[in-house]
Amino acid sequence: MDVPIKKKRFNTSRIAIIIGITLFLLLLIFVFISSTGNSKLKVNSERITISEIKKGTFQENIPVNGVVLPITTIYLDALEGGRVEEKFVEDGAIMKKGDPILRLSNTDLELSLINQETSVYNLLTQMQMTQNAARQNTINRLNQKTDVENAYIEAERVYKLNKKLFEKGVIARMEFEESENNYTYQKQRIELANQVVTEDAIAVKQELGQAKNSYARTQSALELMRKKVGDLIVRAPVDGQLTSLNAEFGESKNKGDRLGQIDVLSGFKVRVDIDEYYISRIYTGQYGMYTLAGKEYKLLIKKVYTQVANGRFQVDMEFEKEVPDGIRRGQSLQMRIALSDEKQSILVPKGGFFQQTGGNWIFKVSEDGTSAYKVDVQLGSQNTEYYEVLQGVAPGDKVITSSYDNYKEIQELILE
Incomplete structure (x- = not known):
């Protein structure tokens, strides 16, 4: 007779499963404790x-970067168009006011100057001829007046003599009246002659005045034309350093083209870029500090450019007192701008x-x-x-x- 074998309650595989579940629970408990503890x-x-x-x-402040620029920059534009014929200096030269920089040529402008000079010469010649004619006419009027004056004096003498003789009965009435009529006629002639001379003098004066005004206007136009031709030689408007010169031999320049610029070397300013987030807190008179070799230099905001580009705006700052030695145009500076009091x-x-x-x-x-x-x-x-x-x-x-x-x-x- 077979004996039934009693089945074991825990075998090896079941024990392994229980151990695995236990370890997993312990791991979950550890992770929970780690995350919450x-x-x-x-x-x-x-x-x-x-x-x-x-x-x-x-003190609240912000770090900013700036670029050193001349305190004043004057741009050189072509006042007249032309072809570059000659360059007297090169870019970077130190200039004095009035020094020539380059020369342009413009044949149309130079021809206009010659025509204007001819017009002035012709007008001057015509004015001289007018003056001579007026002077001759005045001489003729004066000669006529002299003749009339002589006739008047003679008529007056005869009239007065005949009047006495008529009163004494020496001459007839007809002869007396004839002398009287002649006297009256000559008197009217002398008055007319004086009036003619006076009016002629006024007319001559007016005519000469008009001629002089016309000549003066033409002369001013000539001077203006000469100045335009003179502007073909580009000169330094102030003392400074020539930079950004843009002109080559034979190159044609139109009126208004930028030729270069003059940097005035009397001082420097710093153009600073600032994030637009601070635009409401930046104003003129605000100060910033720049440190070089352990020494601090104070700068003041002189101008705020409110135009925003790429999320940034610009300000111009100037050194309040001392300027760092050796500072140069184009140099980058790192500084701090104060936004509050200490x-x-x-x-x-x-x-x-x-x-x-x-x-x-x-x-x-x-x-x-x-x-x-x-x-x-x-x-x-x-x-x-x-x-x-x-x-x-x-x-x-x-x-x-x-x-x-x-x-x-x-x-x-x-x-x-």
């Missing part, structure tokens, strides 16, 4: 930056921690320096060196300010 991470103290919270003078604040040095925390929390080092833990903070304004702390830490506290790239989920750092 106070996770820690050991770090090397030499690989992090520990900074001390302190109270000090704070005040006393709690400060934390700037560092890589801000990129991960957004200024909402920070690792605070324990008093014994063996660990660091998360604390909530609130940061305010910033400058190139510090953040302003509004709450969360106090002066004397030590915090980690280096990058938190690997610490986002960590609650506590163990410092070794």
Whole structure:
């Protein structure tokens, strides 16, 4: 008779399954505890930056870049078009006011000058002929007046003599009346002659005045034409350095074309690019600081260009007093522009921690320096060196300010 074999309750495969399920549950419990509990991470103290919270003078400022430019730049444009015939200097030359830079040629303009000079000469000749004719006419009028005056004097003498003789009865009435009529006629002639001479003098004066005005206008037009021809020689308008000269032999230039510029070397300004975010906080009179070789130089904003291009706008700044030695046109400067007045604040040095925390929390080092833990903070304004702390830490506290790239989920750092 066969004996039934009792089946085992736990075999090897079942035991393995139970162990696997148990380990999986333990792993889930560990992960849950790790994610909800106070996770820690050991770090090397030499690989992090520990900074001390302190109270000090704070001023909000922004770092900006600027380019050194001459304080005044005068552009050279072609006042008249023409062909480049001669260059007297090269780009970069130091110029004095009135020094020639280049010469253009314009045959049409030069021909117009010759025609204008001919017109002036013809007008001058005509005016001289008019003056001679007027002078001759005046002489004739005066000669006629002299004849009339002589006739009047003789008629007056005869009239007075005949009047006496008539009163004495020596001559007849007819002879007396004849002399009287002649006297009256000559008297009218002399009055007419005087009037003619007076009116002739006025007419001659007016005619000569008109001729002179016409000649003066033509002469002014000639001077203007000469100036236009003279403008074919481009000269330095002020003392300075010639830059950006754009002209080559034989090249044709149109009226108004840019030929170059003169940089006045009496001073420098700095043209600064600023993010448009700050456009409402930038104004003339605001100052910035530039540091060179440990020495600070103060600059003032003189002009704000409100046009925004590619998210940025520009300002012109000038050194308030001293200008750094050796500064050159085109040189790039890094400076800070102050956005607020100085005040006393709690400060934390700037560092890589801000990129991960957004200024909402920070690792605070324990008093014994063996660990660091998360604390909530609130940061305010910033400058190139510090953040302003509004709450969360106090002066004397030590915090980690280096990058938190690997610490986002960590609650506590163990410092070794």
